Amino acid sequence: MFSKKNSTKSKRAVGRRSPVATVSLILVGLLTTGGAYALFTSTATADTSSTTSQASVNEGKKLFAANCATCHGMAASGTTAGPSLIGVGAAAVDFQVGTGRMPLAADGPQALEKPTQFSNSQVQAMAAYVSSLGTGPSEPASKYLTATGNAAKGAELFRINCAMCHNVAGAGGALTEGKFAPPLKGVSAKHIYEAMLTGPQNMPVFNDLNITPQDKADIITYLKYLEKNPSPGGFELGNLGPVSEGLFIWIFGLGAVVAITVWLTAKSN
Structure with missing residues (x-):
């Protein structure tokens, strides 16, 4: 009788599953299920995007x-x-x-x-x-369109590459055969960047080897700075620079002097 009981216990001990094996099976099941779900989800997302x-x-x-x-x-x-x-x-x-x-x-x-x-x-x-x-x-990526770059560097780059057509203040200017460089005030940062990148109309192409994306962002920063900070010198005369100011003096200044002189002479007579 004692021998049979021991034999039965021994068989049960041999057939019993180890707790470590149970935990391992659970982990394998979880990993398999999670991996399959992740694969299905990514595939579904890719299919939706496509x-x-x-x-x-x-x-x-x-x-x-x-x-x-x-x-x-x-x-x-x-x-x-x-x-x-x-x-x-x-x-x-x-x-x-x-x-x-x-x-x-x-x-x-x-x-x-x-x-x-x-x-x-x-x-x-x-x-x-x-x-x-x-x-x-x-x-362009949105990070280049925030107008938070280096305005001073952007001003230098703009003067070197763009001012001969668009004017140093981005006011635009006339070109040959009825063409013109448009003013840049009010133009969105995205369209300014794309214009530099693609060279529309008569504009040259400034690819990323000519002007890097960050340099383009600096130019945009300079132009947006000009929009927010008007000229402190009063009337801008179209932002055409010293030539227009000189013409203003010659035409209106000297014209006023001549008119006053004629008036004084006529009054004395």
Whole structure:
């Protein structure tokens, strides 16, 4: 009897599962479940993002066909009325369409800024479509558009690279053949950055090798500083500098002296 009891206990001891094994199985189960859930979630997110992006491209393609293809062609490869847009990137589309310069209202020396006829989401959709056709400059990161850079350095860079057309105060100026450099007061930081990046109209391209993203941010900081701090010298005379001030003196100053002299002479007679 004693021998059978011991034998039964021994069998039960051998068949009993160790507590460590139980914990290990639970951990393996949790890790497997968590990993599968994470994989499924990331896949679902990627699929959703891809679907959203493709939907934006499709919407942009429809808008492009309805509003831009007449000049740029159905495949955006260009026609005799407009250049190819393959490879211009999202930044060029956002600038041209976002400022109302495109679609072009009428032929002329250069496209004029006007109220845009598209919503921001529609502009982004067209930018996504054109960007999908070929690699080009993308829209700038928001950290470069805060106007919190080095205004002094931005002023130096602006004088060297931009002032010969836009004036040292960003007031704009005339160019040849009816073209002009527009004033930069009131222009959004994003559009200023995109203009430097893509070189619209007669403007040269300042890519990131010419002017780094941080340098562009400093230029934007300088221009926004000018907007917030008007000239302390009184009437600005169009910000055209000493030439306009000299002409003002010659025309109005000397003209006033001559007028007073004639008046005094006439009075004495």
